[in-house]
Amino acid sequence: MQIRNFTADDYTEAYTLWEKTPGMNLGSLNNTYSGIKSVIDHNPALCFAAINDDGAIIGTILGGTDGRKGYLYHTAIADGYRGQHIGSTLIHKVLDELKAQGIEKIGLFTTNENVKGREFWEHLGFKQRTDITYLDIDLDLI
């Protein structure tokens, strides 16, 4: 297994993995090629892919930052490769880079139905916030 930066050229293969991965919530944001390319273009040092010995993508993570807080998206490990510390290795690559960039707080979203996903993040030390409610708006509606 090898970890390298995720590039826009990985999009099609990664999207196939995301479609097969529970909890990805692909309908909630712009997950088209241009949407994902935009994340990578803004955060080139924070997006990673795990590659198996055949060169196939078996894991992804997209990190992002607004310069103050860091965010994690699209943490996905292919079925058959889970439980081998590939996910946590990818996560720590992003956390290390965010720390190097001076970021002190990292957040992420999971759907309420993704109980396993939430338990995973809690196992890694992330805490569920009960004091805030998340709101958003589609700008094409205003």
Ligand SMILES: CC(C)(COP(=O)(O)OP(=O)(O)OC[C@H]1O[C@@H](n2cnc3c(N)ncnc32)[C@H](O)[C@@H]1OP(=O)(O)O)[C@@H](O)C(=O)NCCC(=O)NCCS
């Ligand atoms: C969640 C996911 C990314 C974990 O990746 P992984 O490579 O299987 O996890 P790791 O092997 O790195 O596990 C790291 C640690 O978390 C623990 N862990 C793994 N899945 C867990 C879960 N669902 N609940 C609690 N702990 C979990 C492991 O036992 C390991 O513990 P240890 O370090 O104490 O030995 C992967 O299972 C996945 O792609 N799931 C579907 C998509 C998803 O839910 N993504 C995250 C939510 S957005």
